[in-house]
Amino acid sequence: MEHTDKLKALGLFDARVPRYTSYPTAAVFSPQTGAAFQARALAALDPAVPVSVYLHIPFCERLCWFCACHTQGTRTLGPVDAYIGTLETELALLRRTLPAGIRMGRLHWGGGTPTILPPHLIHRLAKAVRGVFTPDDAFEFSVEIDPTMVDRAKIDALAAEGMTRASIGIQDFDPEVQAAIGREQPFEVTRACVEDLRAAGITSLNTDLVYGLPHQTQARIADTIAKVQSFAPDRVALFGYAHVPWVSKRQKLIPEEALPGDLDRYRLATLAAEMFTEGGLVPIGIDHFARPGDELEVAARTGRLRRNFQGYTADSCQTLVGIGASSISRFPGGYVQNAPATAAYIQRIEAGGLAGARGHEMAGEDALRARAIELLMCDFRLDLADLRAEFGAPAMALAPLLPQIAARFGDLVTLEGECIAILPEGRSLTRIVASVFDDHVPDGVRYSRAS
Ligand SMILES: C[S@@+](CC[C@H](N)C(=O)[O-])C[C@H]1O[C@@H](n2cnc3c(N)ncnc32)[C@H](O)[C@@H]1O
Ligand code: SF4
Structure with a gap:
């Protein structure tokens, strides 16, 4: 066979x-584990142990058809500005609930598109987070960046707030693939973003790619990978395209007849893995690659690799505090997810309670x-x-x-x-x-x- x-x-x-x-x-979370569990778990944290923090920005200027993330489109900054106000209120609620003196070892801004925030909102949000969680000595701050939705001023603002790792979305550079997933992203724009990040002193770069996209061929993915390699990323995430139009309605715009067949999809993944490995990256877990000496590679080599909602991580912290719409918190005793829909999240916070809507208590x-x-x-x-x-x-x-x-x-x-x-x-x-x-x-x- x-x-x-x-x-x-x-x-x-x-x-x-x-x-x-x-x-x-998250599919098995239930409404029985919500804000009350969240309040108890937050209050019980040990201030001597730093936590990790995830903060979600559920807005994008464009809505790529392939994307399964919790996000919504906006052409104006009004809703984004208002959302930052809600995050500030949630942070104030957290401050009242958490024990005094809590520190954060890691902070991740994900989305959606965190770089939809103009510099003044980046500073406002970073200040609000620091007002609740004091950065630990070895503090790490990573941000998901859409290269078409960022400029030097935003990158400088993030760098000034202590960003240590940038994670840029690429998916595929081929124009026909990009057209079929509703995401136009010229190589030159992406390269300029990488140059700006380097010039701002950001030393750790992750790139997100996706295999199994419509019209993707071996030659096209090979060309994308060669271009990505020219950026010398420290890490690469190579996700298999999750086609779940019954969950993510905008995926109905994806031309299903142009999706690679089973064997072609498998070969795309295999070719990509071979190219990254030959280029000197080390495979990590099922879908990541890292430069030898990168923290992720060291963690994998020494049996300390972990898995969390962002994928693979070297973060050994047991507690992840999720902030913003749809964010999931992980506590030693279980998980709780803030209300996934932005409107429902805002309603809960403005009503004066925590936003935990569903979760699971470990038993x-x-x-x-x-x-x-x-x-x-x-x-x-x-x-x-x-x-x-x-x-x-x-x-x-x-x-x-x-x-x-x-x-x-x-x-x-x-x-x-x-x-x-x-x-x-x-x-x-x-x-x-x-x-x-x-x-x-x-x-x-x-x-x-x-x-
Ligand atoms: C929040 S997005 C990236 C940040 C930024 N908004 C951008 O587009 O550059 C996180 C990543 O999830 C991955 N992703 C989103 N939808 C996916 C899907 N349906 N299947 C596989 N990966 C997906 C993509 O690689 C994407 O870069
Ligand atoms: S891939 Fe990024 S920019 Fe596109 S819809 Fe998803 S979160 Fe928004």
């Missing part, structure tokens, strides 16, 4: 499984299974001895699953003693293997494809 036939038989092209940026996934084997899934997604191996060291004897509840995985995935995995490992040729199935540990399969939810 051809290798791809074997992968296909194991579900590569048909399985619909989560990306496991959390476990349980039973949740934390154990979450760690098992994270280890597989990060390290492609799971040693029950490691889980026992962390969770004690209850870790053995997962022991029967290891021979089941070995029997199902055959020579794509190894089982030695109580350690299961996914071999390089089976790694495209990692999400499917991880799903064996998932005990929360929700009714009626359709995830994106596994490959």
Whole structure:
């Protein structure tokens, strides 16, 4: 049997499984875990341990058709300005709820498009965040940047506020692919953005690419990658296009007949991975690459890689405080998501309460299974001895699953003693293997494809 036939038989092209940026996934969150849980969890934080902070800006000037992020279009700054006011109110509420003296080790501004903010709003927002969370000594501040929606003044404002890493959205440089995903982004504009970032002293650069887009071919993705390599990024995220028009209505504008077929999509991912690896980047987890010596590469090499809502991270912090519409907070005891729709979020904050609308309180084997899934997604191996060291004897509840995985995935995995490992040729199935540990399969939810 051809290798791809074997992968296909194991579900590569048909399985619909989560990306496991959390476990349980947001699809199983319930309204029973909301603002009251959020308030208790925030108040119980230990001020001696720095937290990570995620802040969401749900606005874009253009709405790319392929995009599945929580965002809305706006042509004027009015709603954005008003939203910054709501964020300030939420931050004031957090300040009243959190123990005094809380510090942040990491801050990430995501979206949507954080760089829709003009310099004066960047400064206003950064000041409001610092008023609640004091930056720790080794503070890191990363920002998602749309190269077509940024200029030198915005970059300088972000740099002045301490931005250490810029994450730029690229997806694909080919004009026909860009037209089919409703996202025009000339290479020259992107290059000018990278030059501005370097000139402003930003030393860490991540680029986001997507494979599996309409009209994408091997030659086109190879050309995109060569252009990306000319920027010498420290990190690359190479996401498989998640076509979920039943969730993200604007994806109905994507010409489905122009999407690459299963095998072509697989070959696009394989070619991209080969090119990045030959270019000197190290593959990290299922969809990232990093320069040797980059914090992510060091974390992966030393078994300290973690997974959070942004994907892979070297951030070991247990607590992530989410701010803004749709943001998810992670606490040792569970998750809570702010109201996803911007209007509903604003309403909750203006009514004087926290914005947590749905979540999940960890119970039973949740934390154990979450760690098992994270280890597989990060390290492609799971040693029950490691889980026992962390969770004690209850870790053995997962022991029967290891021979089941070995029997199902055959020579794509190894089982030695109580350690299961996914071999390089089976790694495209990692999400499917991880799903064996998932005990929360929700009714009626359709995830994106596994490959
Ligand atoms: C908030 S966006 C990027 C920031 C900025 N707004 C921009 O467009 O440059 C985050 C990233 O998610 C990825 N993404 C969005 N929708 C996706 C989808 N349907 N499938 C796979 N990746 C997707 C894209 O790579 C995108 O750059
Ligand atoms: S890719 Fe970026 S700019 Fe485009 S819609 Fe998504 S968040 Fe907005």
